[in-house]
Every structure is written in structure tokens, then in C-alpha cells.
Amino acid sequence: MQLYHHPFSLNSQKVRLALEEKGVDYTSFHVNPILGKNMNSSFFRMNTRAKLPVFKNGSHIIFDTVETILYIERIAAVSVGNNSFSSQEVIEWMRKIEQWNPKYFTLSHIPDKHRLFVSKFIRKVVIARMAESPDLASAYHGKLREAYETEEKLKNPDVVKRSKESLVQLLDEVETKLNDTTYIGGDEFTMADATFIPVLARLVLLGLEDEYITCRPNIADYWGLVQQRPTYKKVIGKYFNGWRKKKTLMKTWCSLRVREFLRRY
Ligand SMILES: N[C@@H](CCC(=O)N[C@@H](CS)C(=O)NCC(=O)O)C(=O)O
Numbered sequence: 001m002q003l004y005h006h007p008f009s010l011n012s013q014k015v016r017l018a019l020e021e022k023g024v025d026y027t028s029f030h031v032n033p034i035l036g037k038n039m040n041s042s043f044f045r046m047n048t049r050a051k052l053p054v055f056k057n058g059s060h061i062i063f064d065t066v067e068t069i070l071y072i073e074r075i076a077a078v079s080v081g082n083n084s085f086s087s088q089e090v091i092e093w094m095r096k097i098e099q100w101n102p103k104y105f106t107l108s109h110i111p112d113k114h115r116l117f118v119s120k121f122i123r124k125v126v127i128a129r130m131a132e133s134p135d136l137a138s139a140y141h142g143k144l145r146e147a148y149e150t151e152e153k154l155k156n157p158d159v160v161k162r163s164k165e166s167l168v169q170l171l172d173e174v175e176t177k178l179n180d181t182t183y184i185g186g187d188e189f190t191m192a193d194a195t196f197i198p199v200l201a202r203l204v205l206l207g208l209e210d211e212y213i214t215c216r217p218n219i220a221d222y223w224g225l226v227q228q229r230p231t232y233k234k235v236i237g238k239y240f241n242g243w244r245k246k247k248t249l250m251k252t253w254c255s256l257r258v259r260e261f262l263r264r265y
Helices: 010-022 041-046 065-079 088-099 102-108 112-132 134-154 157-177 191-205 209-214 217-226 230-240 243-262
Strands: 002-005 027-030 054-057 060-062
Touching: 002 010, 010 065, 010 191, 010 230, 041 054, 041 112, 041 134, 054 065, 060 065, 065 088, 065 191, 088 157, 088 191, 102 134, 102 157, 102 191, 112 134, 112 243, 134 157, 157 191, 157 209, 157 217, 191 209, 191 217, 191 230, 209 217, 230 243
Parallel strands: 002 027
Antiparallel strands: 002 054, 054 060
8 A cells, every 4th residue: 555645735644644543554655745746747647636645555546535534444444453433423524624725724824935936846847747748738737727826816815714714613613522522523532633633733834823723722732632642743743843843844945946946847
């Protein structure tokens, strides 16, 4: 089994937390979307949407995050005898959490100068890959269109406002649920938590902990609790806790600058 993912990708974090919590063995491939590695033809041919993560078991390939987690549960039952499957309530929570798309919210919190630099770099990568694999030209054109549309949408304050509103609604619903239970799906950790933890980690990464987490006492306690889990430390903390966050971000930023300088797309 192979997982194509990246520590920066929120949906990748969800699937990796599920794999680690369930104790399923897998081969990990890092595909850095900020460096446009998801546009490399070997990956792009398998997945012309170029989204992460991608889970592959033999010829079976899954792109949808919730479907991947449910599939991992079935594998865990067979390979490690872990027979705890998500209840209907947990699946509904996973889908609810999945409905919040972090893209516009995240990009709107990155300074224009940095965001536009990355966006321009990725467009150049797409054009370079297109020249190498003309048979994939129309799919690559789709990604170029998507990049321009993203920039257009970010200029529309309603798009960012709607994304923020749906995040606040999700956080409020979780806050209410945590009045009665320790975790989202009850008093045990479930896959709903594996899906929600990366949302909190993203808010912290963007420096928005006070605005969205600290002001919700149940979520603040929950966040303190889940950060103690070894799986959190392995999937997220290792890259983003304390000084590590600077190191992780600087590494990608330096690669980006060097490639731009050498025009290596
Ligand atoms: N798993 C979902 C969402 C995947 C997703 O949006 N992934 C983001 C990272 S969290 C991504 O790969 N973005 C890179 C791109 O769109 O080029 C899907 O396949 O629809």
C-alpha cells in the first residue's frame, strides 16, 4: 500500500492520522504541492486533479479522504485484527468536517507577496511539465485555469467570508458536542477526531489559535488532550510544533527561491 501525501496538506494529515491510529503499514511518498511536485507526470498521470492525498493498494486507487479512511478501517480489520469500524454518527461527522474546504481560508491568511510568488512558480512548473508530456496537455490546462480562478476568487471578499462562516459553524458544533463527550464521536478517540485535528493544527499554523481555539473552552481542552497522542506528534507535531514549524517552512521556502533563481521548474 502506498500513500502519496505531504505534511503541509491538511487532507493528507487526516489520512496519515487514520493509518497511524489503526496501525496499518504503508509506504510513504512525499509530494510537495508548494514545489509543484504534484504536477510531475508520474503522479499526475495517476491523478489528473493533482490533489493530495492519494491512497493506492495494488490497482485500487482512492482520492476521497473519507472513503480512504473507511477503506483503511477495512484493511486494519483484516491485517491487524482491529475491528472497530466507524459508526454512522462518526461517518456523518467526518463528512461534515470534510465539507469545510481550507483552501480559500488558508490562502487569505498568507501575505499576497508570498502567495503570488508561489502561485506564479506553480504555473511555470505546470507549463514545463506540459511541454514534457503533451498527451496530458488538456489536464494541465485545467490546473492552470484552476490557479487563475483561485486568484480571482480570493479577490472576492464573499468567498473568504463564506469559508470563515462555515469554519465558525463547524467549530461551534464541535464545541457543543464536547459539552457531553471527551472526543467528537463519544468518550473514545474515533476517525472523526483524526479528521478534525488537522483543522485545529491549521488554525494554529496560521497563528489563529486565540481567535478560534482558546475562546472555545471545550475545544481548547480537547486540543491540549489530542496533542499528547503519539500519532499527533508523528504526523503533525514533528513538523509544526514550536521551532520545527520555522524549520519546515524555511526548507520549502529556500527550495522554492533556489529553483526560481536557477529557473528549474
Ligand atoms: N481529498 C479531497 C481534497 C484534496 C485536496 O484538496 N488536497 C489539497 C491539499 S489538502 C491539494 O492537493 N491541493 C493541491 C492542488 O489542488 O493542486 C479530494 O480529492 O477532493
